[in-house]
Each structure stands twice: as C-alpha cells, then as structure tokens.
Amino acid sequence: MTNTETTRTEEYDVVVLGGGAVGENVADRAVQGGLTAVIVEHELLGGECSYWACMPSKALLRSAAALRAARAVRGAAEAVxxxxxxxxxxxxxxxxxxxxxxxxxxxxxxxxxxxxxxxxGRISGTREVTVHTPDGGTVVLRARQAVAIATGSDAYIPDIEGLREARPWTSRDATSVKEVPASLVIIGGGVVAAEMATAYAGFGTRVTLISRGALLAGMEPFAGERVTAALRENGVDLRLQTEPSRVARTDHGFAIETSAGDTVEAEQLLVAAGRAPRSVDIGLETIGLRPGTWLDTDDTLLVPGFDWLYAVGDINHRALLTHQGKYQARAAGDVIVARAIGRDVSDARWGAHVASADHGAVPQVTFTDPEVASVGLTAEAAIAAGHRVRAVDYDLGWVAGASLHADGYRGQARLVVDEDRSVVLGATFVGPDVAELLQAATVAIVGEVPLDRLWHAVPAYPTVNEIWLRLLETYGRESAIPKNRERADLTPVD
Amino acid sequence: MTNTETTRTEEYDVVVLGGGAVGENVADRAVQGGLTAVIVEHELLGGECSYWACMPSKALLRSAAALRAARAVRGAAEAVxxxxxxxxxxxxxxxxxxxxxxxxxxxxxxxxxxxxxxxxGRISGTREVTVHTPDGGTVVLRARQAVAIATGSDAYIPDIEGLREARPWTSRDATSVKEVPASLVIIGGGVVAAEMATAYAGFGTRVTLISRGALLAGMEPFAGERVTAALRENGVDLRLQTEPSRVARTDHGFAIETSAGDTVEAEQLLVAAGRAPRSVDIGLETIGLRPGTWLDTDDTLLVPGFDWLYAVGDINHRALLTHQGKYQARAAGDVIVARAIGRDVSDARWGAHVASADHGAVPQVTFTDPEVASVGLTAEAAIAAGHRVRAVDYDLGWVAGASLHADGYRGQARLVVDEDRSVVLGATFVGPDVAELLQAATVAIVGEVPLDRLWHAVPAYPTVNEIWLRLLETYGRESAIPKNRERADLTPVD
Structure with a gap:
C-alpha cells in the first residue's frame, strides 16, 4: 500500500516470464540443473491449462463420455x-x-x-525483466543466463462487426461456467469449438456452431466429418462454410447475423476462432522485437539473434498444446543449463536439447464424441511435404475389441505411411474412447519403427488396439519382410 | 448314413489340423501365397477363442466394466x-x-x-492326415508341402481326489453359462480364474477362489496384489497359498476340502488351473512324437526333425494367447509358402517368417478389476535372463489423465529398463481401463526404441498415457541424452 515507490533489483540465472505448465517446467529443469530461477506471473501459477483449458474442459467432458460408454453396452445400459x-x-x-x-x-x-x-513482467533490456508487482512496487530482474518467454496465448477475437463490443465468452468463460446457458452460439470450428459444442450439447444447452470452414480442418477429413455427423445427431445446429457478419447484444443475449443472411439468437456467445500470442505488452520492443507477434525460435527454443532469449510453449507457435509446450520446456530448461555450465549441447535431431517432435510428431486428442486422436502428418500434409505416401484406412467398428467395447461401435483409423522409408508418418483414430490408442502411434513415429518391425508388435486380443493388425493387413503382408533382407539368400533355419 | 465304408484320398499343399483362429490364419496365409489348404476341425470353425474363451469371457466382463467406469465419475454416477x-x-x-x-x-x-x-484328424504318417468324418467316412489327406498342427489346448484338470469324477466346470462352461449359479468355487489363480472371479462376483454370485499360490503369479507382484485386494473388496473369498485336497459332489453342488482343513461348499465348481496340450489323440505316435505333449518348434514354427511339420498356437506352448498364436500363424503360413516355391526365407530375428516376439515381447491383458496389461519381461524375469535392469514404478493415480478418467483412480505402472542398452524390456499397467495403454509399450519393446528417443514420444495431455512421461521422469532426465552423443563435442545450433 505504501510501497508504490519501491524499486529493487534481483539477480537470477534464469527469469521465466509466465507461470503456466511450460514456464514451470523451464524453471524446474533449470533449478534441477543447479541454476537459480524465478517465475513472473500476474495470474494463477499453473496457467491456462490448469484453470481455463485442458483440465476444466476435460472435466466438463468426461462424465458425459463415461455415461455414453455405459449406455452403449447392453447389460450396463439398463442400469443407466x-x-x-x-x-x-x-x-x-x-x-x-x-x-x-x-x-x-x-x-x-x-x-x-x-x-x-x-x-x-516486461522485458526492459538485454537479460532484464522489469516487474510491476500488485502492491505497486517495481522489481528489476537481471538474468545471468537466460530469459524464457512462456506467456502463452489468448483467445483470438476475429474482426467481426460488433463482436468485441458484445463481450462474448472465450474459452476461459466456457470452461469456468457456473450457470449453463439455455442456448449458446459458438463461432469457430477448431478443437475448442468442437469440444465445447460437445460439452454444452451434453448439458442440454441448445448449441449453434458457426464455422467459416469445415470442422477440425487441418486434421484428416474424416475426423471433422464424423464429429460433424455426431454433433448433428446430438442436436447441434452446425452452420459450416458460414461466416458471422455482425454481432449485437440483445435483451436476451446475442444476435449473430451470418453470411447466409440468417440471424441466430442465443443466450450466450462463445468465440473459439483460434489463438493470439500473449506478447502485446511484454516489452518486446525494448529488444527490437515486434509486440503482438509469435516468436521464432530454433529447435533449442532460442530466439534467433539472441544468446539469452528463449520462447517456449504457445508463444513460439510451434504447437499450441500443453504437453508439447512442456516438452519444449524440458529441452529449453536443460539447454540453458548446458550452455550455462559449458556442458555438451545435445542438439542433433532427437537430442535432449531440441524439440524435434514439434516437426511431424505432435500428438493431439480432441475430446469430442467421437474422440479424435491424431499424431504426425495427415496424408495431405505428408504429400505437401514431399513424401511419397500411402494412406491406409480401416473401419474401427470392424475390430472385435471395439465391438466388445460398445455395441454398434463406429470409428475410423488411418495410418499415413512413408513409402520410401516404410515408416509411419501420421496416424488418426476417430471413435469412442480412442484417446489412449494414440501413444502407440506416437512411439512408432518418433521411434521410426519400420512396418516390418511393427508386425511383431502384436496387439492384445481382444482390445481396440487390434486396429494395428488390421491396418498392417490392409497395407499388405509384403510389408512384413524387412527391406534390407529382401535380397538376402536363403538362410538356414537355426 | 450309408457312407460308413467310404475312404477317399485328397491332396493339398497344406493340411491344417485344427480350425481355431490360429489354424485359420495358417491356411489363409498359405492360400494367399498361392497354395491349396484344407482345415480339419471336429468342433466349431473359429475355435476356442471365438466360442469359449476371449470373446465370450470379455463379453461377460465388459458391461460391468462400463458400468463401473460410469459409477466412478461424479456427474455420471448419479445417473446410474x-x-x-x-x-x-x-x-x-x-x-x-x-x-x-x-x-x-x-x-x-x-x-x-x-x-x-x-x-x-490324426496324423497317419509322413505328410499324411487321416480324418474320420461325422458321417462315418474316412478321408486321407496328403500334404504336398506341410501339415500344421494347430489343435490348441484344453483345460488342465489337476490330480485332486474326486475332482475329475465330480465333472467340474472348465473355462468352456464358465464362459457359456446360461444360468448363473448362486455360489461358485474357482480352483486356480491365473488369468482365467481371476477373470471369472471378477465376472461372477459382478453377477452377484458368491465366489470363493482357491489358489495354491498368489494370484496372477508370473506377472509383476503388484498386479496380483491389486487384483487380490479388489476382489476381496468386491466380496470374493480368496484362499491363497491353499490347495484343494478332495472334491465331492453334494446334493446342492460341490464340497471342496482344502489343505487348510476347511470345506468350501458351492453350487458350482470351476477348474481353471492351467492348460493341457490337445495332442493326445492326433496320431503323433505314427511319426515318432509323444502324444499328450507340447510340441517344440524353431522360430519358424517348424518341428525339429521334420521339414513338413509345423506346430502353431497353444500346442507349441510358446505363448498361450490367441493374438500370439495368430502372429505365429502368419509367420508359419508365409514360411510354408516361401519354402514351397523357393522364395527367400526371412528368418533372421524380427524377420517375416519368425515369431521373434514370442521371446520377450508377448502382450497380455487380463480383464479383471483393475485390469492388468503387461508385455515383455517382469523385473524378476529380466534379472533371471541375465539383464542388468532397473524397474521404474509410478502410481497411476497421480497422473492427471487418470484422475480425470475416474474419481479416486487407483493404479500402478512399471517399466523394466535394460540398463546396458537403455531400452524397455517389460511394462505392466494395473488399473481401470489400462488395456489400451499396452500397445505403446509393445511398440517400444519390439521397436527397441531407446529411452532417449521415448522422451520425444510426448503423451497427449491429459490422457492416462501421461504415465509415459512420469515413468521417464522417475527414471531420470539424464536418460534423455542420446547415448552415442554423450561424448560429442559442442555442436553449433542450426
């Protein structure tokens, strides 16, 4: 209260701007490496994921999913x-x-x-962050080794007439809701939009979703198609290839005019149209960087042109996912230590100090109904990247383990295979409870395990993972022959 | 009817004795390779797994598991x-x-x-099987290339006084039950015993389980311990380290005297004390093999001493699991073709024509409550095999994805790491709905993906698969540094 004039200076090895899961992990790795670290945070320590994203959104979705799973199995359904x-x-x-x-x-x-x-906290010069504390004081933090920006991202509010003034919900409001609205319009077609449409439809809210493109664009097309069909079955009014043209507050909530000429009214409006970098007011201009932009980095998360500035997590726009940000944070925290104490830097591809998986091995689970679990490249992205690919598709409902899991199980799986190297480049699973199928694909992609070896990774019967056998069989049994032995002579049986 | 005297001879490339999933796959691979094949089967085509094992047992267990999962999540529980x-x-x-x-x-x-x-069908000489058909006829099958024995296994009935005469249930009766008994005694402590105890306890049957050892012996000790505790919580009377000494029929069912001096009475008795080879009456004596024994094979499933006799599936006692038998069947069917038409035989380790995974990479899911999913070597088995190992343990209940999955989630995971090669030798997961976690471990083991690479296989947050990150963190972050780069000089950042 009387501290308004206080300014003090403190020195740390590492100053971390932003105390979400990413910032926490950078600091943790630095401290475990023997350095000192401070986290600067003006909201809740733990960040977006803990309070306004992954955790609350999945909590909002899980109970309905469990109930759906029980309703889908005779013998159990009768009890619900x-x-x-x-x-x-x-x-x-x-x-x-x-x-x-x-x-x-x-x-x-x-x-x-x-x-x-x-x-x-704002960067105020080389290796320096100036923090205005809630009590009105000022602390100048000097970073002996590194400053790591881990401020994350905010909901992006598109430039639609009246939208910003109408003060719509963002993901934060949707995940921290206290009273469920009777009706909700969602603007957007990505993961947040699809998940919140699923959650609120499950709560009994009348949901309208307006997306200028298809749902879950960027994933394999069948993912969005299946989620679209399921949301429609569950009563969600989906308006795809449609743009909101004007938003206004009404007595009862919101009125959204669309490019189709309709007006949709609802009690509440959620904007889930992407993310914007939280870099507007963090002092980037003091070191020659542009405020409000995503920050480029190399694979050690170092910002080009600096030997002390790292950008980790959403802010670098490599992969806007908590788990991937934490992965970057482990690499960044460790490489800061290695560079500080002159230890070897492990920055070859797949080294300890690089976030190699950001390129082509990013897993993501969308907790819709059906769930979408994807990792690596889609067929389209793999082709665009110059790979010679084959997409292998299989109906998950034909897998014995899936039909045991739920009566009338419906789902789809795709493996994207690099025909030159005979390895998996991407995998997508869509169906009830497919989330936990994903890690096997991630290990196969990251481990660059060739198809002929994957034939030996026998899925336990009868689990849903039998999809692996079915996908390999669909690809063709010839892929079981190790490539480097195709020309070998007959070998005596030992 | 009038055919009793008929004898005919037929020729095929491949004669398969036994038409379970294993025999079907041998025949299918042979035919797809251009050979002719016949399956001899005196029961149902599809075999044990389809009618009396995997499929019905999992069907008996799934509904209760789905209901349990819904009851374990607030918001859903209220609806059950x-x-x-x-x-x-x-x-x-x-x-x-x-x-x-x-x-x-x-x-x-x-x-x-x-x-x-x-x-x-009975082997009646070299490359010959004689079949007595239901109409009283006889067919002599001549196999130009191979005979594959895929007769499987039967329930083993231990030598306990009065047991055989009492005609107890075996797994076939337990899985094909039409009327659930009010009380059931189970003799045995393996997978079938544990699964059927789980199923019947869920049906409201009063279950007593008598096992001479611990439950699920041969798996990591905590697996049996957790299933034991859960069965007891669910009212199952578990008598471990106890031997049945005498069995008798009573007016109301069965009376089983135990080594502890007690007598347990129940309406029904299930013997689930292991398996015996179905090789008693298949003509093995005609080619110098001993009836009633398991059959040895090399890794191409060829019986030593023969160039035409294969033993595939349970009968070779390599891994008594449907999925593993089918895996062997693919190798056997393909190698029969390769040898028949003079194509290269791919029999180096992990080749297309060998069942390499039988040695140290066999996955198994036990559908108890909690589920047990295991693959590869236990810590004890790995040490016994001469590996320098480290067992890494983590409480599954501490994983965010698990606590979202079910309130008060309880579970345990272990990774067995080969300290010399820095690869995973075994993995065990125990907890609700862990079945689908297994495939990632199987891929890691079979793919021999080193720990430093596994650090890049980021589990999606918040899924139960985050256990992978926790296990690696528990092992220690130093494992993220690729071993062959530890001595490398500083590499410039690219």
Whole structure:
C-alpha cells in the first residue's frame, strides 16, 4: 500500500516470464540443473491449462463420455436410468481447478526451489525483466543466463462487426461456467469449438456452431466429418462454410447475423476462432522485437539473434498444446543449463536439447464424441511435404475389441505411411474412447519403427488396439519382410 | 448314413489340423501365397477363442466394466441407479459367440478359398492326415508341402481326489453359462480364474477362489496384489497359498476340502488351473512324437526333425494367447509358402517368417478389476535372463489423465529398463481401463526404441498415457541424452 515507490533489483540465472505448465517446467529443469530461477506471473501459477483449458474442459467432458460408454453396452445400459448431473459435473470441474486457487502450485514451486514473483513482467533490456508487482512496487530482474518467454496465448477475437463490443465468452468463460446457458452460439470450428459444442450439447444447452470452414480442418477429413455427423445427431445446429457478419447484444443475449443472411439468437456467445500470442505488452520492443507477434525460435527454443532469449510453449507457435509446450520446456530448461555450465549441447535431431517432435510428431486428442486422436502428418500434409505416401484406412467398428467395447461401435483409423522409408508418418483414430490408442502411434513415429518391425508388435486380443493388425493387413503382408533382407539368400533355419 | 465304408484320398499343399483362429490364419496365409489348404476341425470353425474363451469371457466382463467406469465419475454416477442386467449380459455374450454357430466362419473360409473338412484328424504318417468324418467316412489327406498342427489346448484338470469324477466346470462352461449359479468355487489363480472371479462376483454370485499360490503369479507382484485386494473388496473369498485336497459332489453342488482343513461348499465348481496340450489323440505316435505333449518348434514354427511339420498356437506352448498364436500363424503360413516355391526365407530375428516376439515381447491383458496389461519381461524375469535392469514404478493415480478418467483412480505402472542398452524390456499397467495403454509399450519393446528417443514420444495431455512421461521422469532426465552423443563435442545450433 505504501510501497508504490519501491524499486529493487534481483539477480537470477534464469527469469521465466509466465507461470503456466511450460514456464514451470523451464524453471524446474533449470533449478534441477543447479541454476537459480524465478517465475513472473500476474495470474494463477499453473496457467491456462490448469484453470481455463485442458483440465476444466476435460472435466466438463468426461462424465458425459463415461455415461455414453455405459449406455452403449447392453447389460450396463439398463442400469443407466438418469441423466447427466450437470451440477455435479460443474462441481467436479471445480475440484480439478482447485476452485481457481493456485496454492498447491505455489507449494510445489517452493518445494522445487523455484522463486515466484507475482506481477506483470516486461522485458526492459538485454537479460532484464522489469516487474510491476500488485502492491505497486517495481522489481528489476537481471538474468545471468537466460530469459524464457512462456506467456502463452489468448483467445483470438476475429474482426467481426460488433463482436468485441458484445463481450462474448472465450474459452476461459466456457470452461469456468457456473450457470449453463439455455442456448449458446459458438463461432469457430477448431478443437475448442468442437469440444465445447460437445460439452454444452451434453448439458442440454441448445448449441449453434458457426464455422467459416469445415470442422477440425487441418486434421484428416474424416475426423471433422464424423464429429460433424455426431454433433448433428446430438442436436447441434452446425452452420459450416458460414461466416458471422455482425454481432449485437440483445435483451436476451446475442444476435449473430451470418453470411447466409440468417440471424441466430442465443443466450450466450462463445468465440473459439483460434489463438493470439500473449506478447502485446511484454516489452518486446525494448529488444527490437515486434509486440503482438509469435516468436521464432530454433529447435533449442532460442530466439534467433539472441544468446539469452528463449520462447517456449504457445508463444513460439510451434504447437499450441500443453504437453508439447512442456516438452519444449524440458529441452529449453536443460539447454540453458548446458550452455550455462559449458556442458555438451545435445542438439542433433532427437537430442535432449531440441524439440524435434514439434516437426511431424505432435500428438493431439480432441475430446469430442467421437474422440479424435491424431499424431504426425495427415496424408495431405505428408504429400505437401514431399513424401511419397500411402494412406491406409480401416473401419474401427470392424475390430472385435471395439465391438466388445460398445455395441454398434463406429470409428475410423488411418495410418499415413512413408513409402520410401516404410515408416509411419501420421496416424488418426476417430471413435469412442480412442484417446489412449494414440501413444502407440506416437512411439512408432518418433521411434521410426519400420512396418516390418511393427508386425511383431502384436496387439492384445481382444482390445481396440487390434486396429494395428488390421491396418498392417490392409497395407499388405509384403510389408512384413524387412527391406534390407529382401535380397538376402536363403538362410538356414537355426 | 450309408457312407460308413467310404475312404477317399485328397491332396493339398497344406493340411491344417485344427480350425481355431490360429489354424485359420495358417491356411489363409498359405492360400494367399498361392497354395491349396484344407482345415480339419471336429468342433466349431473359429475355435476356442471365438466360442469359449476371449470373446465370450470379455463379453461377460465388459458391461460391468462400463458400468463401473460410469459409477466412478461424479456427474455420471448419479445417473446410474440400477444394477448390471445379467440376462442382458448373457444375451450380449450369445451375440458375440453367434449362439455357437460357425456359419459366419465357414462363409469366411469359403470366400478365402480354404477348404474345410469336418471330422477328427490324426496324423497317419509322413505328410499324411487321416480324418474320420461325422458321417462315418474316412478321408486321407496328403500334404504336398506341410501339415500344421494347430489343435490348441484344453483345460488342465489337476490330480485332486474326486475332482475329475465330480465333472467340474472348465473355462468352456464358465464362459457359456446360461444360468448363473448362486455360489461358485474357482480352483486356480491365473488369468482365467481371476477373470471369472471378477465376472461372477459382478453377477452377484458368491465366489470363493482357491489358489495354491498368489494370484496372477508370473506377472509383476503388484498386479496380483491389486487384483487380490479388489476382489476381496468386491466380496470374493480368496484362499491363497491353499490347495484343494478332495472334491465331492453334494446334493446342492460341490464340497471342496482344502489343505487348510476347511470345506468350501458351492453350487458350482470351476477348474481353471492351467492348460493341457490337445495332442493326445492326433496320431503323433505314427511319426515318432509323444502324444499328450507340447510340441517344440524353431522360430519358424517348424518341428525339429521334420521339414513338413509345423506346430502353431497353444500346442507349441510358446505363448498361450490367441493374438500370439495368430502372429505365429502368419509367420508359419508365409514360411510354408516361401519354402514351397523357393522364395527367400526371412528368418533372421524380427524377420517375416519368425515369431521373434514370442521371446520377450508377448502382450497380455487380463480383464479383471483393475485390469492388468503387461508385455515383455517382469523385473524378476529380466534379472533371471541375465539383464542388468532397473524397474521404474509410478502410481497411476497421480497422473492427471487418470484422475480425470475416474474419481479416486487407483493404479500402478512399471517399466523394466535394460540398463546396458537403455531400452524397455517389460511394462505392466494395473488399473481401470489400462488395456489400451499396452500397445505403446509393445511398440517400444519390439521397436527397441531407446529411452532417449521415448522422451520425444510426448503423451497427449491429459490422457492416462501421461504415465509415459512420469515413468521417464522417475527414471531420470539424464536418460534423455542420446547415448552415442554423450561424448560429442559442442555442436553449433542450426
């Protein structure tokens, strides 16, 4: 209160701007490597994922998914007589966000030897961050080794007449909802839009989704198609290839005029049209970078032109996913240590200090109904990247394990195979409860395990993972012969 | 009817004795390779797995598992007001066994160009099988290239006083049950015993399980321990380290005296004490082999001392699992073709014509509550095999994805790491719905993907597969540095 004039200077090896999961991991790796680190955070320590994204959104979706799974199996279905208890779902969500308290995260950071400075941090020069603290004080942080920007991203608000003024919901509001609206319009067609359409439709909200393109564009086309069909079955009014042209507040909520000439009215409006970098007001201009832009990095997450500035997580726009940001954070934290103490830098492809997987091995699960689990390149992206590819498709519903899992199971799987190297470049699974199928594909892609070896990775019967056998069989049994032995002479049986 | 005297001779490239999934796959690969093949089967085409094992047992277990999963999530739990509908479960099981009709399988075989000869086949000399058909006829089958024995295994009935005479249930009866008994004693402690205890306890049957050892011996100890604890919580009377000493029929069912001096009475008795080879009456003596024994093979499934006799599936005792038998069948069918037409034999380790994964990469899912998914070597087995190992343990309940999946999720995971080669030798997951986690471990083991590469196989957040990150972190971040680069000089950042 009386501190408004205080300015102090502190020195750390590493200053981390932004205390989400990514920033926490950079700091943790640095401290575990023997350096000192401070995290600057003006909101909750733990960040977007913990309080307004992954955790609450999945908590909003899980109960309905579990109920759906039980309803899909005779013998169990008969026992499900009630409906989803929305209040219980919201209460459960609250427990996963710790009621938006970061006390647990603060205790973790303290235990991990990481300092936390609450306040708004801005880069104020080379190796320097100036923080305005909530009590009005100013702290100048000097970074002996590195500053890591891990400020993440914000919801992007597209330039639609009246939209910003109407103060729509963003993902934060949708995931932290306390009272479910009777009707909701969602602008957007990506993961957040599709997941929130699924969640709110499950809550009984009348949902309209307006997307200028197809749903889940960028993924294999059948992913968006199947989610589109399922959302429509569940009563969601999907308006694809449609643009909102004007938004206004009404007495009862919102009115959205569309490019089709219609007006959609709803109690609430969610904008889920992508993300914008949180770099507007972090002092980038003081070091010659442009505020409001995504930051380029090399594979060690170092910003080109600097030997002390790292950009980690969403802010570098390599892969806007918590797990991928944490992955980058481990590499960045470790390489900061290696460079600080003169240890070997492991920056060859797949080394410890590079985020190689960001290029072509990024896994993502979309918790819609059906779920979409994808990793690596789509067939289209693989072709565009110059690979000679073959896409192998199989109907998940034909897999014995899937039909045991749920009556009338419907799903689809695709493997994208590099024909020259006989390795998997991408995999997509769409269907109920496919989320946990993904890791095998990620290991196959990252491990560059050739098809002939994958034939020996026998899926347990009867699990849904039998899809692996079916995909290989669909590709053709000739792929079981190791390529470097095709020309070998007959070998005596040992 | 009037055919009793008929004897005819037929010639095929390949004669397959036994038409389970294994025999079907041998024949299918042979036919796809351009050979002719006949399957001899005296029961249902499709075999044990389709009618009396994997399919019906999993069908008996799945509905309860789905219901349990819904009950474990607030928001969904409130909607589950009823109990498992046992009659609906049995009806669902019937649909998976096609009411024990093999018409669909016969149609498949016909479409695949495989001949089917119904009857009891016995080897009657070199490359010869004599079949007694149901109409009293005799068919002598001459095999130009190979005879494949794929007769499988039967329930083993241990030598306990009165047991055989009491005509207890075996796995076939337990999986094809029409009326659920009020009480059931299970003799055995392996997968079938544990799964059937889980299923019947879920049906409301009073279950007593008598095992001379621990439950699920041979797996990581914590697997059996957790299943033991859960079965006890669910009211199963587990008598471990106990031997049945005498069995008798009573007016109400069975009385089983145990080595502890107690007598357990129950309406029904299931013996699930292992498997015996189905080789007693298949003519092995005519070619100098001993009836009633398991058959040795090399890795191409060829029986030593013969150039025409293959033993595939349970009968060779390499890995008594349908998926592993089918895997062997693909290798065997293909190598029979290769040898027949003089094509290269791919029999180096991990080749197309060898079942290399039988040695140290066999996956298995036990559909108990909690589920047990394991692949490769246990820590104990790895040490016994001479590996320098480190076992890495992590509590699955601490994984964010698991706690989202079910409130109060309890589970355990272990990775067995080869310290010399820095690869995974074994993995075990125990917990609700862990079945689909297994394939990633199988790919890692079979692909011999080193730990430093596995760090780049980022699990999607928040899924249960995040266990992979936690296991690697528990092992230690130093494992992220590629071993062959540890001594490399500083490399310039590109």
């Amino acid at each position: 007589t009630g409906d989803l208890d929305v209040q219980a779902v919201l209460a459960r969500r609250d427990s996963f966000t710790n009621n938006w308290s970061d006390a647990g995260q603060v205790a973790w950071a303290t235990g991990a030897g990481i300092d936390l400075l609450r306040g708004h | 007001t009823g109990d498992l509908d046992v009659q609906a479960v049995l009806a669902r099981r019937d649909s998976f066994t096609n009411n024990w009709s093999d018409a669909g399988q016969v149609a498949w075989a016909t479409g695949a160009g495989i001949d089917l000869l119904r009857g009891h």
